[in-house]
Amino acid sequence: xxxxAIISLFAWSACAVPKVMVGHEFVxxxxxxxxxxxxxxxxxxxxxxxxxxxxxTGEEKDCVDTLVLSNVNPSSVY
Numbered sequence: 001x002x003x004x005a006i007i008s009l010f011a012w013s014a015c016a017v018p019k020v021m022v023g024h025e026f027v028x029x030x031x032x033x034x035x036x037x038x039x040x041x042x043x044x045x046x047x048x049x050x051x052x053x054x055x056x057t058g059e060e061k062d063c064v065d066t067l068v069l070s071n072v073n074p075s076s077v078y
C-alpha cells in the first residue's frame with residue numbers, strides 16, 4: 001500500500017498544471033471564447049483566451065489558446 005501511495009504521488013507531481021476556465025461566451029453561432037487561467041511554478045498566473053470553432057454537432061474544433069497576461073501576481077488583482 002505504501003509503495004502504491006509513493007507511485008501515485010510521483011505520478012501526480014509529474015502532471016502539468018491544468019488550465020481552469022473562468023469565463024465562456026458564444027461568438028455568433030460558429031465560435032466560442034473561453035477565458036482560462038493557469039498557475040505557474042512560481043505561484044503566479046498566466047491568462048489565456050481560447051477561441052474554438054463549433055461544428056454542427058456542437059463540438060469544439062480547432063481551438064487556439066492565446067496568452068494575454070503572463071506572470072500575474074495574485075495579490076495585485078485584489
